[in-house]
Amino acid sequence: MSSRSIRLGDLELTSLLDGYFRLDGGAMFGVVPKPLWEKRAPADERNRITLGMRPLLVRGAKLMLIDAGAGAKMDAKSVDIYAIDRRHNLSHSLAEAGTAPGEIEIVLASHLHFDHVGGFTTRESPTVIRPTFANARYVVRTSEWDDATHPHERNRASYLQDDFVPLREAGVLDLLDGDAEVMPGVRVRWTGGHARSHQVVMIESGGRTAVFTADMIPTTAHIDEPWIMGYDLYPMETLAFKRTFLREAIDHEYLIFFEHDPTIAAGYIRERDRRKYVEPVRFD
Numbered sequence: 001m002s003s004r005s006i007r008l009g010d011l012e013l014t015s016l017l018d019g020y021f022r023l024d025g026g027a028m029f030g031v032v033p034k035p036l037w038e039k040r041a042p043a044d045e046r047n048r049i050t051l052g053m054r055p056l057l058v059r060g061a062k063l064m065l066i067d068a069g070a071g072a073k074m075d076a077k078s079v080d081i082y083a084i085d086r087r088h089n090l091s092h093s094l095a096e097a098g099t100a101p102g103e104i105e106i107v108l109a110s111h112l113h114f115d116h117v118g119g120f121t122t123r124e125s126p127t128v129i130r131p132t133f134a135n136a137r138y139v140v141r142t143s144e145w146d147d148a149t150h151p152h153e154r155n156r157a158s159y160l161q162d163d164f165v166p167l168r169e170a171g172v173l174d175l176l177d178g179d180a181e182v183m184p185g186v187r188v189r190w191t192g193g194h195a196r197s198h199q200v201v202m203i204e205s206g207g208r209t210a211v212f213t214a215d216m217i218p219t220t221a222h223i224d225e226p227w228i229m230g231y232d233l234y235p236m237e238t239l240a241f242k243r244t245f246l247r248e249a250i251d252h253e254y255l256i257f258f259e260h261d262p263t264i265a266a267g268y269i270r271e272r273d274r275r276k277y278v279e280p281v282r283f284d
C-alpha cells in the first residue's frame, strides 16, 4: 500500500494531491468575520487563503478516481489569480500510488467546478483537448451536467466548458440520476447547497464509512455549521445538510476526506464540551 493509503473493508483509499491554490478568504467563509476565520486560515497580501486539491483514489471492484484537481489547462492570468501551484500534481501522486492515468477505470465528479474537474481533460495542442484518463468512463450527475453546460452570471467563472464538453465528444460520459451506487461500496449522495446538484461520495465497506465531502466541508476550518462558503448558491441547503451530516459523522465515526484542506487530508470529526474538532488520520 502507498504511504497515503488506508484500508476500509474491501476497499483501499489513497489521498492524492493536485497541488495548491488560493481563493479569497472572505468568499471561503461567507458571513464569518475575518478576525475569526484568519485564526484558522491566514490570508496573504491579496486576502487569499491557501487550499489543497486532493482527489481520492479508490481501489475496489474497479480503480476509481474521485475529482481530479484543476489540471494544467489554465492560462497565465488564471494561474496568477488563483496562485495555482502544481509543482506536485496529480500525475506525481498517481505514480506514488503505484498507478497511472491509463489504469483508471471510473472517474467520478462531485460537481463540475474547475478546481475539481480541470484535470478531467488535457490540452494536446491549441485546438485539441482530450480526456486525461484514456480508458475511463466519466460519471457525472445529469442535473449538474445541465447546469454546467448552461451557466449563468453567478456560476460562469466556475464552469469551464473545456473541462467537460470534450468528454461528451469523446463518448466517455455516463450521466447518472439520483443517489446511485457507482461501484460496490461507493455511492453518491445529493447535498445541493454549494450548487444545485453538488454531491458527496459515501464509501462503505467492512462496517465502516468514509466520506468525500467535496465543497460541503471543504476544509477542517468548515466543520462548524455556519462556516459556509460565500460561493454557495443555496447556503440554507448547505446548513441543513451540515446539521444532519455532522451529527451522523460524529455518532458513526465517519472518516472524512477534506478535499481542499491545505494540510489535513483526512480525519474524524469529534465533539467535546459541544465544540467540534478534527482528529487527523495518520497514513502509515
Ligand SMILES: [Zn+2]
Residues within 6 Å of the ligand: 111, 113, 194, 215
Ligand atoms: Zn465548487
